[in-house]
Amino acid sequence: MKHVLHIKMNDSLFLRNPEQSELGKNIIKYSIEFINKQGFEAFTFKKLAEAIGTTEAGVYRYFENKHKLLLYIISWYWSWLEFQIVFLTNNIDDPIIKLKKIIRLLSTKIEDDLSTAHVNEALLHQIVISEGSKVYLTKQVESDNKHHFFKPYKDLCKLIGDIILEYNPKYKYSKSLASTIIEMAHLQIFFMQNLPSLTDFGKSKSTSDVIAFLNHLVFSSINNIDLETAPKNK
Amino acid sequence: MKHVLHIKMNDSLFLRNPEQSELGKNIIKYSIEFINKQGFEAFTFKKLAEAIGTTEAGVYRYFENKHKLLLYIISWYWSWLEFQIVFLTNNIDDPIIKLKKIIRLLSTKIEDDLSTAHVNEALLHQIVISEGSKVYLTKQVESDNKHHFFKPYKDLCKLIGDIILEYNPKYKYSKSLASTIIEMAHLQIFFMQNLPSLTDFGKSKSTSDVIAFLNHLVFSSINNIDLETAPKNK
């Protein structure tokens, strides 16, 4: 039995749906490889076109510009990840186990999901770590938000936030903690890889340490029911 | 009595020291205004030169490229902030108070420090929020790190990490928690401003809520002395 996972993307992200042609799938596939290898700044439609064996104009028929393409692949990842989480936590009642599974999924090196032939999730995970925040750290964030380009990210955030509330309905910062988990899972890995002195994992370089840190952070926080923060000096 | 604060910058960040001429100071001043208003992507040396009344070549005599210029102003900010923290926590013994002051300083809208005439710290704070992570989220991060361009950031991180250890010497994640505090203070503000559903502060839009969240997160975590993370299911 073989299942093919299909992710429905926001139409406004592309001019022509890349999933509906070989060329389109190649654009996605090689974009992921290129951005991963050379970084988003060095990535151009011309170089991409050369790698695929098409022309610059060919790529422009699918995506308005490289920012939209990045938005596309990053959104795709968040949607894919949300499905993984829903799948992985299905039939599990205990929110503790669910949260731990989510933290592990966010932090661990992903393996290529073969049910999506033109997308290498392992590379995509690394792109999300290194380039992910560039999709919203722009002056067009408001306009992009109005076009619902961040919906997959928000959905994921809400999913995690709701599990936090399930565990502790009195916890006041479920959404912020959810976005903190997502962002920190990736940023601590980036720091561990590139600026290790900003982390406590510089020696081990092991994602299991990142997971332990996040577990400690999250559960300390949602177990602490004190309305007043911590010790009350000043 | 008037004190003039001078921050010594890494020589390799510039070709000619911008603090040593009027033109140089103008480059810094107008860069901060421009990047704040239009965003780093739209910022070019040509537009900057026009605003100042010099030429593109004039700017290139000071900075190799716009990435170095961003690194310069962001590093400047971290150094300036570290000084503020050292100053503000001087003679305070209680690490709790120190940490709370730091969290507040990181999260609150900064006011322009008049002892640094050509730098508007209020704008710079907003730039660090919106553009700060772009200095390290590049493929040159390794090379930039070798040139010690991230030293001010690391110093600040170490300062905070050491205070965490002062409070709880057994806490295992002082560095990662320190970088989490810095990054999250800024990112939660960015989300609050631009993607409020990712936070719990969308309605109030108040930094004091961000501060409360971070205080709760930090103190829950460093007060939790359990070696084993949280509840022990799975």
Add this chain to the structure above:
DNA sequence: TTTTAAAAGATAGTAAAACTATCAAAAATA
């Protein structure tokens, strides 16, 4: 099977960005 519409290929061209180079004028300093 023909027709026709959609997608891809090939080529060309433009505006702006990201630089480098050169030379003369002005300022600062010795």
Add this chain to the structure above:
DNA sequence: TATTTTTGATAGTTTTACTATCTTTTAAAA
């Protein structure tokens, strides 16, 4: 006053980020 350093003015190159057009190929409808 001489000399070095800094600026101004101008010009030019390569690359990026597009837009336009026309032809060929492919796919779908009639």
